[in-house]
Amino acid sequence: MIVTTRTPLRVSFFGGGTDLxxxxxxxxxxxxxxxxxxxVYVTVKPHGALFNESFRLNYSKTEQTATAEExxxxxxREAIRFCEVDAPLYISTVxxxxxxxxxxxxxxxxxxxxxxxxxxxxxxxTPGELAxxxxxxxxxxxGKPIGKQDQFAAAYGGLNYIRFDANERVSITPIGLxxxxxxxxxxxxxxxxxxxxxxxxxxxxxxxxRAAINVGPLDRMLExxxxxxxxxxxxxxxxxxxxxxxxxxxxxxxxxSPRIAEDHITGWYRCGIEAGAxxxxxxxxxxxxxxxxxxxxxxxAAIRAALPxxxxxxxxxxxxxxxxxxxxxAEVVTQ
Numbered sequence: 001m002i003v004t005t006r007t008p009l010r011v012s013f014f015g016g017g018t019d020l021x022x023x024x025x026x027x028x029x030x031x032x033x034x035x036x037x038x039x040v041y042v043t044v045k046p047h048g049a050l051f052n053e054s055f056r057l058n059y060s061k062t063e064q065t066a067t068a069e070e071x072x073x074x075x076x077r078e079a080i081r082f083c084e085v086d087a088p089l090y091i092s093t094v095x096x097x098x099x100x101x102x103x104x105x106x107x108x109x110x111x112x113x114x115x116x117x118x119x120x121x122x123x124x125x126t127p128g129e130l131a132x133x134x135x136x137x138x139x140x141x142x143g144k145p146i147g148k149q150d151q152f153a154a155a156y157g158g159l160n161y162i163r164f165d166a167n168e169r170v171s172i173t174p175i176g177l178x179x180x181x182x183x184x185x186x187x188x189x190x191x192x193x194x195x196x197x198x199x200x201x202x203x204x205x206x207x208x209x210r211a212a213i214n215v216g217p218l219d220r221m222l223e224x225x226x227x228x229x230x231x232x233x234x235x236x237x238x239x240x241x242x243x244x245x246x247x248x249x250x251x252x253x254x255x256x257s258p259r260i261a262e263d264h265i266t267g268w269y270r271c272g273i274e275a276g277a278x279x280x281x282x283x284x285x286x287x288x289x290x291x292x293x294x295x296x297x298x299x300x301a302a303i304r305a306a307l308p309x310x311x312x313x314x315x316x317x318x319x320x321x322x323x324x325x326x327x328x329x330a331e332v333v334t335q
Contacts, residue, residue, distance in 0.1 A: 002326060002327075003043070003044050003045070003119045003120050003326065003327070004043045005113075005115045005324055005325065006039045006040075006112070006322070006324075006325050007039060007040045007042070007108040007111050007322040008037070008108065008153075008157055008320070008321065009036055009040065009097065009101075009104055010034060010103060010104045011033060011036055011189075011283060011292060012283065012284070013032045013033060013034070013246065013249075014031060014032040014221065014245065015030050015031035015149075015221055015222060015225030016147070016149070016253065017029075017207065017218055018031065018225070019147030020145075020147045020204070020211075021147075023211070024164040026166065027166055028165045029163070029164045029222060030161060030162065030163045030164065030222060030225045030229075032160070032161055032162075032175070032228050032229055032232070033160060034153075035154070035317075035321065036103070036315040036318055037316040037317070037318045039096050039108075040094075040108040040109050041093065041095070041112070042109065042112040042115075042116050043091070043092045043093070043116070044085075044090065044091050044113070044117065044120055045089075045090050046089065047088035047089050052064075053065060053088075054089070055067075055070075055071060055087060055088070055090075055091075057073055058093070059073065059094075068081060075113065075142070076113065078137045078141050079110065079117060079137055080117075082114070082141070085117050095108075095109075098197050100196075101193070101284070103284065103289070103290065104150035104154060104284070106150075107138065107146075107150035107151045108154040110134040110151065111151055111322050112322055114130060114134055114137070115130060118130070127321055128152075130322070131148075131151040131154070131155035131156070132170075134151035135148050135151050138151070145204040145207075146204055148164055148170065152172060154322055155321045156321045157321030157322075158318075158319045158320070158321070159177065159182075160173060160174055160175060161173040161225070173229075181232075181237045182317055184237060185232075185239070185242070186315070188239050188242075188243075188278075189292060189294060189315065190292070190293040190294075190295060190300055191283075191291070191293075191312065192268070192272075192290065192291040193310060193312075194265065194310065197288060206257045206258075206259050207256050214256050217252045217253075217255045217256060224249045225249075228242065228245050231245070239278060239296060243279035243280070243294035245279065246278070246280055246292075247278070248279075249281065250281040260282070265288075265291070268307055269282070271306040272293045272303050272307060274306065275299065275303040277293040277299065278294050278295055279293075291310070
């Protein structure tokens with residue numbers, strides 16, 4: 001059986017950092033995030049019997065191994081073990097954007113791969129079960145110092161308020177914007193590629209070590225996430241207020257670790273604000289990836305002119321999470 005999945009990337013607006021167990025274990029954490037029309041594609045199939053290797057992986061590099069234990073790609077290796085997938089096996093993955101971009105690509109890969117494996121084995125699985133499985137692989141088995149928001153965003157899709165309770169329960173509250181407000185919000189976004197691809201692990205490890213002194217800023221970031229959820233439910237959505245909340249949250253986030261934003265990143269951000277953006281942030285854990293700005297469309301040209309060395313990217317809204325592209329008749333994730 002050949003299976004291909006398509007799993008969206010996400011933009012996290014508010015609450016990043018409160019989805020870490022060190023924080024939400026005190027009471028709860030919450031984020032506001034959305035999936036976008038940029039994807040990670042994963043194809044899995046039985047490998048040809050005449051090849052010498054038992055496992056072949058094609059991603060940014062090619063791996064050919066005799067055993068699962070020899071696979072260097074840690075997510076692929078542990079997902080194979082977790083789902084008990086038999087050799088011989090072929091895995092191929094490609095993404096619309098570079099890895100280390102701050103848009104949750106690693107977790108989208110984990111969700112898409114697990115989705116494909118479950119389909120291959122004829123299993124039906126809910127989005128919640130799929131997200132929990134990805135968290136199990138990335139956080140519990142691999143010990144990555146990451147939060148839980150990306151896995152749930154990739155599995156469910158859409159614009160959501162995602163709450164993480166101390167008892168490990170995760171609840172998803174969709175934010176149902178009108179078509180007019182969806183268009184208004186997404187037409188305000190400008191993404192700029194900094195050209196810096198980085199792993200979130202180093203930044204988050206440093207943030208984890210500073211957990212005790214970060215409680216104050218994270219408490220306020222949680223309050224902002226709750227306020228943003230209220231704002232987005234207002235039929236008279238204010239882009240200026242949304243952007244100002246982004247700006248406040250970004251100012252707080254920089255206090256979590258000195259590794260989050262170096263001088264050149266803060267300089268680019270300042271240029272965007274001075275050119276007319278209401279607010280913005282660096283996507284993901286920090287240190288690189290994409291800069292996001294919220295600004296009225298009439299100011300976009302000025303903001304692009306203020307950042308001539310950075311490539312801009314337009315993104316749209318995708319309301320769906322991971323899905324099957326092939327076989328199209330056997331959708332496994334049930335909404």
